Amino acid sequence: MRYDLFMAERHRDYVERVLSSTTRAAQSLVAASWCRSGLKHGLDAGAAQKPELVSQSDLTQRQRRHELMLEVARPLLDQLFQTVAATGCAVMLSDNDGVILEARSQEGDRDMFDQVGLTPGGIWSESREGTNGIGTCLVEGRPVTIHRDQHFACRNIGISCMDAPVRDAGGRLVGALDISSCRDDHSLATAALIQKIVQDAARRIESGVFRRYFAGHRIIDANLPGGDAALLAVDRDDLVIGATHAARRRFSLSDDCLTACRSASDILGGAPVDSFRDSDRAVLRRALAAADGNATRAAKALGIGRATLYRRMEKAGLSRG
The missing domain is CATH 3.30.450.40 (GAF domain)
Structure with a gap:
């Protein structure tokens, strides 16, 4: 018990020296945390x-x-x-x-x-x-x-x-x-x-x-070897609706990017879909997402007129809004 008391007293003295220093907080994670504990939260290292x-x-x-x-x-x-x-x-x-x-x-x-x-x-x-x-x-x-x-x-x-x-x-x-x-x-x-x-x-x-949260949606594993859990969730039109913390950091994604306005191929650096070989709905949504919802720009990117774009949107069940 005497040894424990001696170690505790020595530890408290050392903590006090760190807290009184003007430079120690920047030297390590532990020192910074000690300073938060003692100076910000007012804790006493020796309190029982x-x-x-x-x-x-x-x-x-x-x-x-x-x-x-x-x-x-x-x-x-x-x-x-x-x-x-x-x-x-x-x-x-x-x-x-x-x-x-x-x-x-x-x-x-x-x-x-x-x-x-x-x-x-x-x-x-x-x-x-x-x-x-x-x-x-x-x-x-x-x-x-x-x-x-x-x-x-x-x-x-x-x-x-x-x-x-x-x-x-x-x-x-x-x-x-x-x-x-x-x-x-x-x-x-x-x-x-x-x-x-x-x-x-x-x-x-x-x-x-x-x-589990995105059950029913396709999950894309974008992990690098030995990397964190970089996962993307996409809807049926291949537009990204969710990303793990690691994926957000790796691809610089914000909440605004995860409102079905960017395609997985765009985020992952794949070739964009520029034809109607896939379903019209997926192609239309991707084109509109890439054009920030601007129908004229989306139609131009697809090589069609705006009226044609609207007809295809109506056929695919997409509203102009």
């Missing part, structure tokens, strides 16, 4: 507070709010836990507020995780716990590893956390996938290996959510 959990009714509402993500994630959480259970790790999935929605841990380790609040309902936002895997991952919006004394709070320096963000079908950040260990022998090398596993599982959850 108990874990905070939301009420059962609040947890239930949050689980319902993220029902699609949880339905997709649950079997993956089970698989992930089977992979890391022997190392004494727990697997968790939080919402975008840092509240743990689901957790997996071995029965012999469960009390240890419950004591520190790594349990369903536990609140791990950065504003509440300071620098930690879940909260800092949500703030940064990218994979993070917070290993032991990289945590802000002294009470958390025995924990090692590996996290990756999880986004919904619209590319919005909705949670963090976490693997945590409270064992003393959990090294940085082990953390690096587990981090890769976490990132892969998070991509699988995102892909599953996207495919």
Whole structure:
């Protein structure tokens, strides 16, 4: 116990030195997070507070709010836990507020995780716990590893956390996938290996959510080897109506681009459709999308008159509006 108190006091002193520096925040992700924790949120690294959990009714509402993500994630959480259970790790999935929605841990380790609040309902936002895997991952919006004394709070320096963000079908950040260990022998090398596993599982959850959300539509897999889950959803006329976060970043897509106004071939760099060999409806919609809805320009691009364009639109069931 004396050793723990000594380590905690030394950690608190180090945190205070970082907070008093005018340059440390720009030197690393962890230092920047410490400064947010202490200077923005007013947290005390040495505070001895108990874990905070939301009420059962609040947890239930949050689980319902993220029902699609949880339905997709649950079997993956089970698989992930089977992979890391022997190392004494727990697997968790939080919402975008840092509240743990689901957790997996071995029965012999469960009390240890419950004591520190790594349990369903536990609140791990950065504003509440300071620098930690879940909260800092949500703030940064990218994979993070917070290993032991990289945590802000002294009470958390025995924990090692590996996290990756999880986004919904619209590319919005909705949670963090976490693997945590409270064992003393959990090294940085082990953390690096587990981090890769976490990132892969998070991509699988995102892909599953996207495919479920756009069920009934064609999904185009635009992944590069070893890349993120870059998926596009297209309607029956090959116009893009959805894209994962990775696809949005790769193809510079905004919400305005995903209102059935750009074709998949346009986004992917394929040859445009310039004849009526395909269905009239698909060709007309693509031409109108490329012309920003301007009928004269669309007709010119197709090599027909505007009156002919209108006749074909009527035949294909497309209104002039």
